[in-house]
Amino acid sequence: MAVRYEALSVLSFLCLVMCASAIGVNWGIQASHLLPPSTVVQMLKDNGIQKVKLFEADDGILEALKKSGVQVMVGIPNELLNGLAGSEKTAENWVSKNVSKYVNDGVDVRYVAVGNEPFLQTYNGSYLNITYPALQNVQAALIKAGLGNQVKVTIPLNADVYASASGKPSDGDFRSDIHGLMVQIVSFLNDNNAPFTVNIYPFISLYNDPNFPLDYAFFQGSASPVVDGSITYTNVLDANHDTLLSALRKNGFGNLSIIVGEIGWPTDGDMNANIQYARQFNQGLVNHVSSGTPLRSGPLDAYLFSLIDEDLKSILPGNFERHWGVFYYDGTPKYQLSLSGTNTSASLVGAKGVKYLDRKWCVLKPSVGLDNQNIAASVSYACANADCSSLGYKTSCGDLDAKGNISYAFNSYYQKNDQDQRACDFNNLATVTTENPSNSSSSCRFNIMIEENLATSLRSIRYSWGWVAFIPVLMIFL
Numbered sequence: 001m002a003v004r005y006e007a008l009s010v011l012s013f014l015c016l017v018m019c020a021s022a023i024g025v026n027w028g029i030q031a032s033h034l035l036p037p038s039t040v041v042q043m044l045k046d047n048g049i050q051k052v053k054l055f056e057a058d059d060g061i062l063e064a065l066k067k068s069g070v071q072v073m074v075g076i077p078n079e080l081l082n083g084l085a086g087s088e089k090t091a092e093n094w095v096s097k098n099v100s101k102y103v104n105d106g107v108d109v110r111y112v113a114v115g116n117e118p119f120l121q122t123y124n125g126s127y128l129n130i131t132y133p134a135l136q137n138v139q140a141a142l143i144k145a146g147l148g149n150q151v152k153v154t155i156p157l158n159a160d161v162y163a164s165a166s167g168k169p170s171d172g173d174f175r176s177d178i179h180g181l182m183v184q185i186v187s188f189l190n191d192n193n194a195p196f197t198v199n200i201y202p203f204i205s206l207y208n209d210p211n212f213p214l215d216y217a218f219f220q221g222s223a224s225p226v227v228d229g230s231i232t233y234t235n236v237l238d239a240n241h242d243t244l245l246s247a248l249r250k251n252g253f254g255n256l257s258i259i260v261g262e263i264g265w266p267t268d269g270d271m272n273a274n275i276q277y278a279r280q281f282n283q284g285l286v287n288h289v290s291s292g293t294p295l296r297s298g299p300l301d302a303y304l305f306s307l308i309d310e311d312l313k314s315i316l317p318g319n320f321e322r323h324w325g326v327f328y329y330d331g332t333p334k335y336q337l338s339l340s341g342t343n344t345s346a347s348l349v350g351a352k353g354v355k356y357l358d359r360k361w362c363v364l365k366p367s368v369g370l371d372n373q374n375i376a377a378s379v380s381y382a383c384a385n386a387d388c389s390s391l392g393y394k395t396s397c398g399d400l401d402a403k404g405n406i407s408y409a410f411n412s413y414y415q416k417n418d419q420d421q422r423a424c425d426f427n428n429l430a431t432v433t434t435e436n437p438s439n440s441s442s443s444c445r446f447n448i449m450i451e452e453n454l455a456t457s458l459r460s461i462r463y464s465w466g467w468v469a470f471i472p473v474l475m476i477f478l
Helices: 002-021 037-046 059-064 078-086 088-104 131-144 176-191 202-208 236-250 275-291 375-384 402-416 459-477
Strands: 024-027 051-054 071-076 108-114 152-154 156-158 162-164 172-174 196-199 226-228 231-233 258-263 301-304 361-364 430-433
Touching: 037 059, 051 301, 059 088, 071 078, 071 088, 078 088, 078 131, 088 108, 088 131, 108 131, 131 152, 131 176, 162 236, 172 176, 172 236, 196 236, 202 236, 231 236, 236 258, 275 301, 361 402, 375 402, 402 430
Parallel strands: 024 051, 024 301, 051 071, 071 108, 108 152, 156 196, 196 258, 258 301
Antiparallel strands: 162 172, 226 231, 361 430
């Protein structure tokens, strides 16, 4: 028995080490057509993904994760923070419905993420006074439910909550306008043995600053490193992470664990968002996380952003927002990626059993001239109500001619509306074809939509605005 016990102890230790170092993924559901949760969970298993971060407690997804062996971080959207902050009972009800229920049924919930980047400066302080009370109430509810040791609270924060006046990581500290609040939160996390979660986006640094050194975003070394005393930083992740660690040390919490909640690279929607860079970054990231950073050795706990493309995400930050996935909307891998970091020639395993709509597309009629006065309004409407984020300078569909751009917009709207014949009219400008328009482009994909998963919680949302907006515009075109 002693030998068996020792063997089990070694196996348990190895599992803990592997689970801690294995990279996780963010699973978002802001999409018009979602793969069935069971299909996605199988895809997670097929790719050896052991950790997943959810932005909300979706019943269908949590049901599918039962007894999957996948560790789960369940998110609470920002719009729920006010209610949770103002009522302990509300927090208890949320924990009962979205955590206890599923833990008891075999879902391995490890974290509850209270809010999502609530202190972003663009929110103008909307969540400053409610996030910490919400965190406290959720923690109290977990303890009351007997889950205080098993499930930890955290707040996924944007890296803008800390900075370095000198640009050197060693001078890192929390943002002056929220410094006191951050110290309170960090102290609370520390008291409850909970992690600090931060979202780090090297791509955004590049997107916001055209003079940002491209090689500094990746992991192969940089011609423009940051020298901080005896340490030379050659990539953004290490420098950003250690700026946070310096802020924690400066305020007396240098041993607090850190989770990188979101990190990744988009594949479309911008000149620097492409398959080549995304693969280079994500493979470099997977290989890099096992070694830690200059100020903290050991594997980083990190979650790739993201698993699957989402065509309903806001594009206010940029068209790239809909293209963060390592898989396309239908679960097809975008590029070769080894999530273990040991076999760089390994390929991702795509979703199985995906059902598609008919092989047909909506395109501009060949007889319609570009001088037709209805084209501009039709394209504008199609793009406003579908997804044209792959159109533009140096994007995947950047090589299309004018008629190709129009056809892409029409088809996007047609597919999003389940190939309904009424969605391919546009005042008699469009027609349905069985010839794939993608064949005329080197990289542009004219998608065929997947059959919608009727069990998804977003189905009613899509229909609540889709046809309501469609009908009056048809009347205008007529």
